[in-house]
Amino acid sequence: MTTTSPSRAPAARAKVPVTVITGFLGAGKTTLLRHVLSQARGRRIAIVVNEFGTLGIDGETLRSCGVEGCREEDIVELTNGCLCCTVADDFLPTMEALLDRADPPEHIVIETSGLALPKPLLKAFGWPTVRTRMTVDGVITVVDGPAVAAGRFADDPDEIARQRQADPSLDHDNPLAEVYEDQLLSADMVVINKTDLMTPEQIAMVEREIRAEIPRAVKIVHAVDGQVDPVVLLGMDAAAEDDLSARPSHHDAEGGEHEHDDFESFVATIPEQASADAFVTHLAHVAEKYDILRMKGFAAVRGKPMRLAVQGVGSRFRHQFDRPLPDGAPRTGSLVIIGQKGLPCAAIEADLQQA
Numbered sequence: 001m002t003t004t005s006p007s008r009a010p011a012a013r014a015k016v017p018v019t020v021i022t023g024f025l026g027a028g029k030t031t032l033l034r035h036v037l038s039q040a041r042g043r044r045i046a047i048v049v050n051e052f053g054t055l056g057i058d059g060e061t062l063r064s065c066g067v068e069g070c071r072e073e074d075i076v077e078l079t080n081g082c083l084c085c086t087v088a089d090d091f092l093p094t095m096e097a098l099l100d101r102a103d104p105p106e107h108i109v110i111e112t113s114g115l116a117l118p119k120p121l122l123k124a125f126g127w128p129t130v131r132t133r134m135t136v137d138g139v140i141t142v143v144d145g146p147a148v149a150a151g152r153f154a155d156d157p158d159e160i161a162r163q164r165q166a167d168p169s170l171d172h173d174n175p176l177a178e179v180y181e182d183q184l185l186s187a188d189m190v191v192i193n194k195t196d197l198m199t200p201e202q203i204a205m206v207e208r209e210i211r212a213e214i215p216r217a218v219k220i221v222h223a224v225d226g227q228v229d230p231v232v233l234l235g236m237d238a239a240a241e242d243d244l245s246a247r248p249s250h251h252d253a254e255g256g257e258h259e260h261d262d263f264e265s266f267v268a269t270i271p272e273q274a275s276a277d278a279f280v281t282h283l284a285h286v287a288e289k290y291d292i293l294r295m296k297g298f299a300a301v302r303g304k305p306m307r308l309a310v311q312g313v314g315s316r317f318r319h320q321f322d323r324p325l326p327d328g329a330p331r332t333g334s335l336v337i338i339g340q341k342g343l344p345c346a347a348i349e350a351d352l353q354q355a
């Protein structure tokens with residue numbers, strides 16, 4: 001026989017489960033979220049999207065997902081900076097507003113920005129205004145498998161040894177490694193994504209590396225285009241907000257301060273392009289030349305009534321004509337460009353003026 005404390009049961013049942021999806025820039029979070037929405041089977045899921053960069057492209061991508069039953073008002077964007085820094089101002093009021101709706105969501109999924117450290121967000125679920133009303137069902141960390149296999153998030157051991165002589169407290173020389181590590185350490189489940197671009201040996205190696213990184217038993221799944229059954233992703237019942245000490249973070253070490261000063265982003269306006277393929281080839285070249293981490297946005301192509309959506313992670317690009325450009329709209333486009341601090345924005349912008 002199971003016994004339940006009568007005083008706890010109703011409150012526990014009333015809590016709305018919240019799944020947090022984290023993962024570095026371009027790992028495939030929005031793609032995974034689209035898949036979840038396409039498989040929602042009538043379940044009322046609200047989405048909160050936070051982006052680094054102000055164009056709101058993830059929100060747009062999700063809104064144009066074309067999934068039946070996916071309502072525009074269920075997608076809320078927070079573009080005022082990284083969630084981990086704006087918890088009290090933006091995040092909590094947004095969550096409360098969702099819960100106060102006449103038809104509150106059955107499940108909320110939060111997509112954090114690719115540069116967010118998830119721990120401050122998890123801490124926010126302990127705040128009195130939301131603590132009794134929602135719980136973190138699970139933290140899903142999406143990993144760009146090929147990027148890990150290529151050593152994108154690895155430190156350089158020689159460089160660390162050299163820097164430690166000057167500063168013994170230093171534990172990373174690669175700013176990407178810090179963000180990646182924090183995101184892994186907060187996970188209840190890790191999705192190794194983009195396995196279509198990996199050999200079985202690379203997948204096994206990345207899985208071993210991830211297991212070595214995380215001190216707890218965490219489920220690891222593999223995916224192509226984020227296609228993991230929502231039954232696996234949602235309903236983990238982890239109550240992560242009660243388990244924060246098992247999820248160490250660089251944010252703790254920094255005394256709760258976290259400026260995103262290792263990275264920078266800007267928006268470039270793009271003239272109408274002569275050809276989609278030539279444009280994307282040029283973008284890949286620019287990404288490579290300036291070591292750009294992420295580019296995403298839209299462009300107009302001569303003679304085409306549809307808008308060209310482009311997504312670049314490093315120098316790997318995907319593009320598609322996704323929707324009609326409004327009549328009379330200027331035939332220019334916009335791209336968000338994100339890189340490490342010191343990105344030569346003016347030079348990149350100049351290179352992108354080629355039509």
Ligand SMILES: Nc1nc2c(ncn2[C@@H]2O[C@H](COP(=O)(O)OP(=O)(O)OP(=O)(O)O)[C@@H](O)[C@H]2O)c(=O)[nH]1
Pocket residue numbers: 023024025026027028029030031032058113114193194195196197223224225226294311312313317318
């Ligand atoms: N080849 C391949 N590409 C993928 C896969 N999953 C996602 N992508 C592509 O990777 C790019 C980035 O995917 P997103 O889902 O936008 O990544 P994200 O993590 O939401 O990106 P940010 O929000 O900018 O951090 C897009 O061009 C996707 O189509 C995959 O499994 N294989």
